[in-house]
Amino acid sequence: MIAPSTFAIASRDELWIRGALSESRLMHGHARQHGQTIAASDARDERLVVACNQAIEDARATIAALDARVRVVARATREDDVESVETTITISIGGVSLVTTPADAIADYELLRSLSGSKPTSLRSLPIVWQNGSAAVLLHEAIGHAREHDTKPVAWPEWLSVDAPLVSRRETFRDVPLPRMKHLIATQTGAPFVLPDERIEVQLVAGGSYDPVTDVVTVNVAVSTAGPFTIQRTRTEIAAAISGAAGDPIRYPGVICSREGQELYVASHAPVMITDALT
Numbered sequence: 001m002i003a004p005s006t007f008a009i010a011s012r013d014e015l016w017i018r019g020a021l022s023e024s025r026l027m028h029g030h031a032r033q034h035g036q037t038i039a040a041s042d043a044r045d046e047r048l049v050v051a052c053n054q055a056i057e058d059a060r061a062t063i064a065a066l067d068a069r070v071r072v073v074a075r076a077t078r079e080d081d082v083e084s085v086e087t088t089i090t091i092s093i094g095g096v097s098l099v100t101t102p103a104d105a106i107a108d109y110e111l112l113r114s115l116s117g118s119k120p121t122s123l124r125s126l127p128i129v130w131q132n133g134s135a136a137v138l139l140h141e142a143i144g145h146a147r148e149h150d151t152k153p154v155a156w157p158e159w160l161s162v163d164a165p166l167v168s169r170r171e172t173f174r175d176v177p178l179p180r181m182k183h184l185i186a187t188q189t190g191a192p193f194v195l196p197d198e199r200i201e202v203q204l205v206a207g208g209s210y211d212p213v214t215d216v217v218t219v220n221v222a223v224s225t226a227g228p229f230t231i232q233r234t235r236t237e238i239a240a241a242i243s244g245a246a247g248d249p250i251r252y253p254g255v256i257c258s259r260e261g262q263e264l265y266v267a268s269h270a271p272v273m274i275t276d277a278l279t
Helices: 046-064 105-116 135-148 235-241
Strands: 005-017 020-034 037-041 069-079 082-093 096-100 128-130 160-163 166-169 178-181 183-188 200-211 216-224 229-234 242-259 262-275
Touching (some): 005 046, 046 082, 082 105, 096 105, 096 200, 096 216, 105 200, 105 242, 135 160, 135 183, 135 200, 135 216, 135 235, 135 242, 135 262, 183 242, 229 235
Parallel strands (some): 128 200
Antiparallel strands (some): 005 069, 069 082, 128 262, 160 183, 166 178, 200 216, 242 262
8 A cells, every 4th residue: 555645835935126025925735645636725834834934034135135026935845754945036137037046146146137238149040159057948948858758868969968857846735746857967078169159159048848749849048149039949959959068067047947837946057068050
């Protein structure tokens, strides 16, 4: 007989506008799964409520210092007997946003400010250099989501390794747990790296998606030297386009991954990477 599993959560979601608190919402609940049956209620676990409120309080000093639109979410969860607390901060300036944690919020805010006034050139079909760990988003869709859907493998460069294990995760007590990425860390070993004279440099990505029916990956670039643009290619085309990489993995300022309506934070790292033209 399979033992029942339990999941409890307390989550506080706050919206701050230029250092002032605009909204604050608390959500809590409990779910018990036995086989194919899940019994859920909005029961309040006081220990988890205290933990998520403390996490929000710890982040508020940082949030109040940011001249931007900021959403902070603290989640305290208990999966069977394992408790954890996670705080994510979404910072938006001029329609461009990134996701970070309290430890990196100031540095990522300064990065976003530095990129907000950039003047792009015209978009042309050029090699792409993926800066700031942004290649992690491309690989998140092309490798991570493909694994979630158990799709057929494609031939990636031998020098590229991607650690993106799937674990059972859910956003709230109302959701069914699904196999999801907890993190994605891409590394290179002995990769070629020749920086093209003419190139597009990607700094930030707005998001992306993967269609398991067509095997097409979509990546929406938010900030680049050619301005915003969208890539739509099959995984085979993307794998063939990857031509080089350099250095250690760089932390990308966060990925909020959505599947079946469940939004979860995925820590993401990748080296500077080069692809042939994908536009």
